[in-house]
Amino acid sequence: DLVALSTAQIGNIGSAQLGAISTANIQAMDSQQFAALNSRQVAGLGTDQVAALETQDLRALNTAALRALSTAQIDALGSAQIQGLSTAQVASLTTAQVANLSSDDLNALGSDQIRALNSAQLGALSTAQVSTMESADLVALSTAQVGNLGSAQLGAVSTANLQAMDTQQFAVLNSRQVAGLGTDQVAALETQDLRAMNTAALRALSTAQIDALGSAQIQGLSTAQVASLTTAQVANLSSDDLNALGSDQIRALSSAQLGALSTAQVSTMESADVAALGTNQVTQLSSSQLGVLSTANVEALGSQQVAALSSRQVAGLGTDQMAALETQDLRAMNTAALRSLSTAQIDALG
Numbered sequence: 444d445l446v447a448l449s450t451a452q453i454g455n456i457g458s459a460q461l462g463a464i465s466t467a468n469i470q471a472m473d474s475q476q477f478a479a480l481n482s483r484q485v486a487g488l489g490t491d492q493v494a495a496l497e498t499q500d501l502r503a504l505n506t507a508a509l510r511a512l513s514t515a516q517i518d519a520l521g522s523a524q525i526q527g528l529s530t531a532q533v534a535s536l537t538t539a540q541v542a543n544l545s546s547d548d549l550n551a552l553g554s555d556q557i558r559a560l561n562s563a564q565l566g567a568l569s570t571a572q573v574s575t576m577e578s579a580d581l582v583a584l585s586t587a588q589v590g591n592l593g594s595a596q597l598g599a600v601s602t603a604n605l606q607a608m609d610t611q612q613f614a615v616l617n618s619r620q621v622a623g624l625g626t627d628q629v630a631a632l633e634t635q636d637l638r639a640m641n642t643a644a645l646r647a648l649s650t651a652q653i654d655a656l657g658s659a660q661i662q663g664l665s666t667a668q669v670a671s672l673t674t675a676q677v678a679n680l681s682s683d684d685l686n687a688l689g690s691d692q693i694r695a696l697s698s699a700q701l702g703a704l705s706t707a708q709v710s711t712m713e714s715a716d717v718a719a720l721g722t723n724q725v726t727q728l729s730s731s732q733l734g735v736l737s738t739a740n741v742e743a744l745g746s747q748q749v750a751a752l753s754s755r756q757v758a759g760l761g762t763d764q765m766a767a768l769e770t771q772d773l774r775a776m777n778t779a780a781l782r783s784l785s786t787a788q789i790d791a792l793g
């Protein structure tokens with residue numbers, strides 16, 4: 444008899460009357476009848492009735508009716524029912540409904556359904572929900588959606604899921620989001636993803652996050668990214684990280700960045716990196732920094748680099764460093780620098 448009712452008749456049934464229908468009779472109703480239900484009627488359904496809804500019947504509900512489902516009714520829905528929703532229905536869900544989706548329900552959503560979520564719905568997801576998202580769902584997010592994730596939400600993403608994200612998604616991350624990443628997440632970043640970050644986002648990394656980066660990750664940075672690092676970030680690079688930089692990256696360092704290097708960092712620089720410094724960079728080294736160069740590194744200096752040294756810098760060279768200077772390099776010194784040599788430095792010359 445219930446099945447025989449027209450859609451017009453179904454639309455006139457009271458919410459209490461609909462709520463009294465058995466689950467078997469609810470399942471006997473067809474999709475056209477469900478399509479005629481209004482928000483008042485749907486709100487009156489019991490959780491047992493909602494749980495009994497067939498996928499095609501739930502999919503037939505209009506968006507206004509679907510939005511009328513309470514959080515208790517949403518909780519009663521199974522993953523298969525959630526998976527059966529149309530993208531339009533998913534996009535119509537209230538933030539309260541989205542916030543009440545279980546992990547199983549959330550992971551049941553397909554890629555198209557995930558991409559249908561708007562910024563308000565994404566913002567309603569708790570960190571607990573985000574932390575249990577499957578890699579496929581996270582990868583399905585558009586760049587616009589990724590850009591709208593909160594820093595706490597991004598911080599809750601597992602390292603496996605973070606590695607599953609692509610370079611386009613990393614390219615849209617802002618400084619606030621990147622600053623919210625945990626050190627374990629930063630350490631797990633793939634080289635190409637770190638390289639995809641914009642310079643503003645990269646500069647937002649804390650010293651603790653910089654410390655968490657490995658040498659391979661540092662080596663993978665573009666010259667523009669290296670040039671954008673803050674002096675605090677440069678000052679926190681380990682010896683291994685600093686030595687992982689290639690010649691082009693070394694030449695990309697500004698005078699402020701070079702000035703931020705501690706004598707401990709400079710003392711462990713590899714000869715190839717010292718040799719890669721441009722003459723303008725060499726002139727920015729302090730006498731203290733120049734004074735801690737190993738004799739091997741002093742020998743690695745080219746004639747043009749030595750020619751650029753000022754009297755102040757040369758005065759800071761140790762006698763062992765003076766003794767290590769090659770003949771052509773000493774010959775390249777400007778006269779002012781040469782005149783600043785102390786008697787002890789002169790004595791050290793061979």
